[in-house]
Amino acid sequence: MLARDDAAALKRTPLHALHLARGGKMVPFAGYDMPVQYTPGVLKEHLHTRAAAGLFDVSHMGQIELRAKSGKLEDAAHALERLVPQDIAALAPGRQRYAQFTNETGGICDDLMVTNLGDRLFLVVNAACKTEDEAHLRAHLSEACDITALPERALLALQGPKAEAALAKFCPDVAKLKFMDVAELTVAGLPCIVSRSGYTGEDGFEISVPADGAEAFAEKLLADPDVLPIGLGARDSLRLEAGLCLYGHDIDTTTTPVEGALSWSIQKSRRSGGARPGGFFGDSVILQQLGGGTSRIRVGLRPEGRAPVREGAPLFASADAAEPIGSVTSGGFGPSLNAPVAMGYLTRSHATLDTQVFAEVRGQRLPLRVAAMPFVPNTYKR
Structure with a gap:
């Protein structure tokens, strides 16, 4: 991470002024100056999203379009299938799918969302990987596809049980969308790509909007008393409770x-x-x-005490075992559970639900149990 003295070198999203005006505590993240929290703080922002609706600025993420040079969507889909293990050709118009770019050893270069918009594919990739992802696409798909990055578009996520009501005020048609549906709609006068998806485990939407209209659009949503701006801190605790991977931490x-x-x-x-x-x-x-399984696998973990177990903590089979059997990749406090939660990798023989393992934290071995994910039931509208 950059020091605050280097803030001038950080990029800014179209909502940067809004974050400052609303008291956002700004931190460097993936090369951007981003709000980690606002005045209420991470705990209250997290719980508000679970109870009502939270608005997240995710404009730092990459948005990319793929169009087949032949004009046939299926050709773009088959081209993309050379880079991801998912079935893109079978993806219906108006639907999206979670995917991964893989490397020659099967490792994950990035995870992404792929949408069939009828005449083109729409990709949303991680902020820290977007330059490399675009280069990867161009290196392998340029003969078959026109590849267009969309830096002129912002991306907002509206998440929580009251998200539909808040967004439907500006476009009633959003209520027709089910989980992982996507539509091109006019919302508050702006041409938007609206997906019913998110990164919190809650019902909600991700909305791609023209950057020059993003701040006014966000202010309209925030005029609803049920909607609060939410920072990166609560975004991380929400996704952890939902058992969702963070690229560069839980997968790489x-x-x-x-x-x-x-x-x-x-x-x-x-x-x-x-x-x-x-x-x-x-x-x-x-x-x-x-077909044959793996020697290790990502699992959910519930510390038996109150102390959070953070990323990097080695995991052991017993309180006095010499050799680690895995490590924690994400960990923190789960506000919805009022208890710590974590995820990490364990050897297969120790990955069975309810198996007790131990994390080493500041020279002490703390007990945890392998737990099912998500830790908090999701509320997707299916």
């Missing part, structure tokens, strides 16, 4: 989708015996793991 180039407990995201058609098996980077590794 050294972890495969199977090790990351993301096998559910790989459709049967791309697996051995399917209609279009393999054909993506690292396919031999990933297909073998899908």
Whole structure:
């Protein structure tokens, strides 16, 4: 991370002035000056999102369009399938799918959302990886696809049980969307790409809007008393309670989708015996793991005490074991549970639910139990 003295070197999202005006505590994140919290603080922002609606600025993330040079959406889909293990060709218009860019050893270069907008594919990628992702797409797909980054668009996430009511005031049609549906709609007079999805485990929306209208759009949403601005701190605790991976922490180039407990995201058609098996980077590794398993896997963890166990803590089979059997990749306090939660990697033999393991924290061994995820039930509108 950059020091605050280097803040001038940080990029700013179109909502930067709004964050400052509303008391956002700004920190460097993925090269951007971003709000980690506002005046209420992380705990209250987290609980407000679970109870009402929170508005998140995620404009630092990358938005990219793929159009087939042939003009056929299916050609763009088949081209993208060379880079991800998911079935993109079967993705229906107006639907989106979670995917991963993989490398030659099956590791995850980034995770992303892929949407079929009928005439093109719309991708949302992580902020820290977006330059590399665009270069990756251009290096491998330029012959088949026109690849367009969309820096002129902002991205907002409206999350929580009152998100639909807040957004429907400006576009009643959003109420028709179900989880992972996407539509191009006019919202508050702006041409938007609206997906019913998010990163909190709550019902909600991610809304791609023209950057020059983003601040006014956000202010309209925030005029609703049920909607509060939410910072990166609560975004992280919400996604952790939902059991969702943070790229660069829970998954990275050294972890495969199977090790990351993301096998559910790989459709049967791309697996051995399917209609279009393999054909993506690292396919031999990933297909073998899908059939034969892995030596380690990502699991949920519930510390038995009150102390949070943070990222990097080594995990042991017993209080006096010499060799670690894994490590914590995300950990913190779960405000909805009023208890600490974590996730990490364990050897398969220790990954069974309710298995007790120990984390080493400041020279002490603290007990945890392997737990099912999500830690808080999701409320997606299906």
